[in-house]
Amino acid sequence: MALARFLVVLLLGAPLLLFSYAGAGEVGVSYGRVASNLPQDQAQVAKLLKDNGITKVRIYDADRDVLLSLANTNIKVMVMLPNDDLARGAASDLPRALDWVRNNVAAYLPATKITSIAVGNEVFHERSDLNLQLVQFMSNVQAALAQLNLADTVKVSTPIAFSAITDSFPPSKGRFVNEVADSVMRPMLQFLQQTGSFLAINLYPYIAELDNPTQIRNDYSLGNYAAGVPADECWRDPEV
Template sequence: MASLSFFSFLILFLSAIAVSDAGSVGINYGRVADNLPPPDKVVQLLKSQGVAKVKIFDSDSAVLTALANSGISVVVCLPNEQLASAANDQSFSDGWVQANIAKYYPATKIEAIAIGNEVIAENITDTTKFVVPAMKTIQASLVKLKLDSNIKVSSPVAISCLGNSYPASAGSFKTDQVQSTIIPMLDFLRETGSYLMVNVYPFFAYKDNSKTISLDYSLFKDNPGVVDSGNGLRYKSLFEAQVDAVYAAMSALTYDDLKLVVTETGWPSAGDAAEVGASQDNAAAYNGNLVRRVLTGNGTPLRPNDPLNVYIFALFNENQKPGPTSERNYGLFYPNEQRVYNIPLSQKGLNGNQSPPASNVNQTAPVNNWGGVSKATSGQTWCMASPNAEAEELQEGLDYACGEGGADCGPIQPNGACYNPNSLVAHASYAYNSYYQKKARVSGSCFFSGTAYVSTQPPSFGNCQFPTGY
């Protein structure tokens, strides 16, 4: 009995470790638009998608009120234009924290305050000098109200705050900002037990260097990877290399103990002609693969034991954002709550059990175009290829499943029992399901770069029977 108890404990312990290794996925809820749904509807949408974390770019009362008692954690922002006031006047910070934080907490789960946004990266001299002083006065205000143990203070920086980012092991901050701003900020983060907020956009690097940077490498797709000449680590994605460049930059200044959170990352679904790589397919691949990477993987090659925590930019397409077309097309959803493209946003979504958006707009389960479905079988699920997926991506998924994935693809070969109907969707569905069943239907095994979904209705066409286990 004692050995059985120890074995049970060991299983529980290892399970706890596995869970702790998973990162988190949040979403940036920007509102530079005139056609978005009201905050209460947005909260319903977030909950329907299993989103447990959200970041906003101000401290809007209607938004914070709508988020109360939702269970969704929130990062609020002290806008750039208020940094000088906060830095120079402790009473201003006291009043701001009272009116924008204490008023809503704890009903609204505010977990952090972002002091400005990308001020340091933009090197706005007149504003940069206020960042750390503002962080200190806001922190002092939290201490007065005894909120400092639950609410962290940081300031989002862009990857462009690095003077060097390649190879990742040689990452370093811009020399003209190290002594004046970077070190004082890192000291503050260490002293308060906070973390560095970093905005990371592989899209920009790819757009400007598409002839030398692989698109597959940029989108988390299968690729040979890039070996870092400085430490010998192999990187399979540009995102991880960029994150590790920031870690390396902190290590170079002896701040190895600090953590970071990626407070913005994303890929536009549309752009101007010069914005190479901006497309719906690439956006779906990047964000879909990012979610899968974060929720099913560990850390980065340089920090394998530090889970990745990210906030996707953005929840909606925002029609009033200035700049190139891409700026108005980072959203995962249109203002009517219809998905721009279909990707999971939570662990439940990866498992195929994600609810449709609250509006129920265009969210019926994909129906195959090659046969009917029979009555749902309790407790059984099948992995199906989406008929709305691009042919090239379906072919890539089919090739992987039948090749490296080890799926049983014999029945879809010529003269096989499931060769007909001879369509890419039908064949991909069979291969996807075979892979899914062989993997014991574990989390993440029915994704295939966003081209697959889990169905509770067994497919049926001709004499072909999809397996439910091996």
Template sequence: MHRLLILSILFSCFLSFSLLADGSAIGVNYGRIANNLPSAFKVVKLLKSQGINRVKLFDTDPAVLLSLSGSGIKVTVNFPNEKLFFAAKKPSYALTWLNKNVVVYHPKTLIEAIAVGNEVFVDPHNTTKFLVPAMRNIHKALTIHNLHNTIKISSPIALSALGSSYPSSIGSFKPELIEPVIKPMLNFLRETSSYLMVNVYPFFAYESNADVISIDYALFRENPGNVDPGNGLKYFNIFDAQIDAVFAALNRLQYDDVRVVVSETGWPSKGDSDEVGASPQNAAAYNGNLVKKILNNGGTPLRPNANLTVYLFALFNENKKVGPTSERNFGMFYPDMKKVYDVPFTVAELRG
């Protein structure tokens, strides 16, 4: 009896540690807007060699999903913005899409989430009103296959969904979005025990305010910090301040029980002449220090025990992306799979 009790306690401790470790996690975004990337098979080998066990895709490419089969890597797939209308209007469309793009691969490919749309609120095609109905119909399709408790559904939002974000304590969603889509989406996430996906980029905040924001504050390096006059909390980096603005916005609407996953964040290693913060050194500092923070179960000043899951953007530089030079240089690896700079992805590497 005594021995069984000890074993039970040890198992409980192990389970608690496992749950905690799973709560704070690092993944990567595997974008493929390029014409020079390695095969998906080689990419999976690269992910495994780096100890990366979570990957977020921007589509449901069969070659990629088949290559991930049996890898043990947890996968988030994307349902595209341009198909939200069809999924919202026709439950049969959502079911057909799910059968073709998820069911045939799972569970050999460990699909753990479907990102329905991406930054829909800034989509120039104005697909916002179709978002939540599409999410619900895809969830119904999951229920038909009894996968609704295994695969979560969310939708990545840009930080611009906030009407106020500085200081963090006044964080709030844009008023025009709250009743039509934010509350219905948060209700759905609460009902399904899912989480809110948020894309945050301190790089852009720094670039827009480099005259008043120190580079050390942007890169998690030592700095005096800034006190939020609204809540008295002290912030030592932009990332925490941005995430706490989201938490404050959730609190304001009384959805403080909805978890947050950072679906995209990163820093470019190269930019145009006016993109002063873009460099390999700064990218290494931002991503490296962020990984250290997350893998040490670092929450935020407002939610110290948040145990965030963070997806770094991005795995590769993507030479076909449009826009300024920085857009093509967020990758941590070159297309030949050589590192652009060093980033630790695991606790073992941190202790190195």
């Protein structure tokens, strides 16, 4: 499948791990709150982010207290419309999507710098029953943003699990699994291109190295600079 060039957001998927917008020169964190010994004061979290030079943050919902704590910090925020809400129909049509965007995005702008909406998270992996509806959900949210004159300010995407990629090493061999390649990814990529948005992928580079330690170097999993990985050399069967 021919793929257009996109800004790819690499979401290193754990509760509080770095992610970056490729080529944008900014670093952020995924801020999960399902864990022990987390700060209870959201203002403390906002200060911690600012003190460490964090300029972007992803949250896994649109929690009111978190969004208010990030107001006037100039930190760019990705909010999420969770999978369970998608299953309950929160973006099943324009009126419902408009209601969600008005209450969870527009209500906090411009003080809280919400720049993107994640429509679900790893839907292919977690809620495969929603696969064929996913792009329509995204389109409904996009239409809601347009109706509120926010389409140029806030972008719509959906983080996909790395399990949607097969033959992922070396990267030049990567492709989407057949189950979603044409039915979901093709229209999704067209949607992202048309709206000027980005493709988001949850990456777990340590798992890639763990599964293939003889071919994948530590620098690869850490994201350190290293020479390129030639496909013909790296993919050669060591037994041949």
